[in-house]
Amino acid sequence: MDSDILQSIDLRQLGQRLQEARKTGGLTQEQVAGHLGVARTTLTAIEKGERRLQPAELIQMAALYGRRVGEFLRQGEPVAFAVQLRASLAPGEPAETELASYIQEFDRLCEDYLELEKICDAPLPRKYPPPYTVGRTAPEVAAEDVAGAERNRLGVGDGPILNLREILENDVGLRIFTIDLPSRVAAMFGYTEELGGCIAVNRKHPEERRRMSTCHDYGHFLENRFRPEVVFLGRYQRQPEHERFAEAFARAFLMPASGLSRRYNEIYRSREGRVTPADLCTLAHFYFVSVEALTRRLEELRLLPSGTWDRLEQAGFRVREAQALLQLSQHPATDQMLPTRYLYLAAEAFERGDLSEGQFSRFLRVDRTEARRLAVELGQRTVLSDEGAISVLPFDLSGNVTE
Secondary structure, eight states: OOHHHHHHSOHHHHHHHHHHHHHHTTOOHHHHHHHHTSOHHHHHHHHTTOSOOOHHHHHHHHHHHTOOHHHHTOSSOOOOHHHHHHHTSOTTOTHHHHHHHHHHHHHHHHHHHHHHHHHHTOOOOOOOOOOOOOTTSOHHHHHHHHHHHHHHHHTOTTSOOSOHHHHIIIIIOOEEEEEOOOTTEEEEEEEETTTEEEEEEETTSOHHHHHHHHHHHHHHHHHHTTSOEEEETTOOSSOOHHHHHHHHHHHHHHSOHHHHHHHHHHHHHHTTSOOOHHHHHHHHHHHTSOHHHHHHHHHHTTSSOTTHHHHHHHTTOOHHHHHHHHTOOOOOOOOOSSOHHHHHHHHHHHHTTSSOHHHHHHHHTSOHHHHHHHHHHHTEEEEEOTTSOEEEEEOOSSSOTTO
C-alpha cells in the first residue's frame, strides 16, 4: 500500500472509521492492541486521530475487522450506521453477537451506495414528508391515517402496489437492500443525515413477508426516522406502541381499507353472502400479501368474523396447495440484493473508468466473470420507438432529465 495515501488522509476520520469497525466486530481496545503488539494507549491515540498509522498496521487492522483497506481510506465523515443498529439491540440480547456480521454488511452496502453516488455525482433525490406526529392517538388509528396520507402523497390510489420497492426508492428516496439474515430477523432500519433512510429486508423470507417487513420499516421511518430498528419476528410478548404503529401501518398501506372493503363486498354480493377460502387466496394474490395477512386485515376491518384465520388453520387449510389448485400466477421476484439504481450507478462508474474491474465486482458482490457480464447488461438499455423500432442506447445517470 502506498504510504503517501496515509500521509494525506484525515486522521480523525480514519480513526473514527477504525473505531466503528472495532465496535461493530465486538472487539475491545485491549484485544486489538494485543493483536497489533502495541499498548492500548497507542490504539486510543490512533482512534482519536492523534497518531498516524503505518501501512502494515492498517492492513493488519483491516484483516482483523474483516474489512477492505479501501473502506477506511474513503473521504468524508463516517456515517456511524452499524454502531447505531447495534445500540438498538437490548443489552445482553443473544442476537447482538449473531447479528454483528449482518449489520456490518448492511453498513457497507449503504456506504458503497453513497460512494457510487459521489463518484457519479448523482445523489439520490429525497422526497421525504415531515415526520408524522402520532401523539396520544391509538397506534392502530394513527397508522390508518398515515397510510392513507402517504398513499395520497405518492399518488397510488387505493389499489394494490406491486412495484413497492421501486416506489419507495424512486418516489420517497429510501435505500432498500435484500440480504440474507437469520430467519427470526425480518428487517433492519436505520437513518443518518448523510445516508437518509435505509432498509435491509431478509431475502430468505417469502416475498409476501418481505413486502410486509419493508412497509413495517417504512412506518418506522415515517413515525421516528432517527430511531434505528432491528425487527425480530415474535420479539415482544407485549408490543410497544411504536411497533404496534409500524405493524398496523404495513397492513393499512398494503391493503387500504377503502379499496379492500370495496373489492371484498363485490365478492360478497356476487357470492350471495358466501365468501370461500378460494376467494381469500385470490384476493391475497391481488394485493400481493399472504393469505393470513389478508384474512386478519379483513377481521380487523370487521368484514370477517374475529378468529376466522385461526379457525382456517385449525381446520387444516393449506395455503400453498390451495394457491396451486387455483393456478394463481407468480408475481415477479424482487429478491435482488442491490437496488436497480445502485447497479446502474456502478455500471456508469465502471464505464467511465472511475472503477477498476476489481472494484466494480466488489461493489456488485460478484466475481469478475459475472461482473463482466453485468457490465454489458447494465451498460445498455433497450428502447422501443414510436414506429416500433428497437434500439439499444447507453445508460447515463449523470444527465439532466429536463434538458
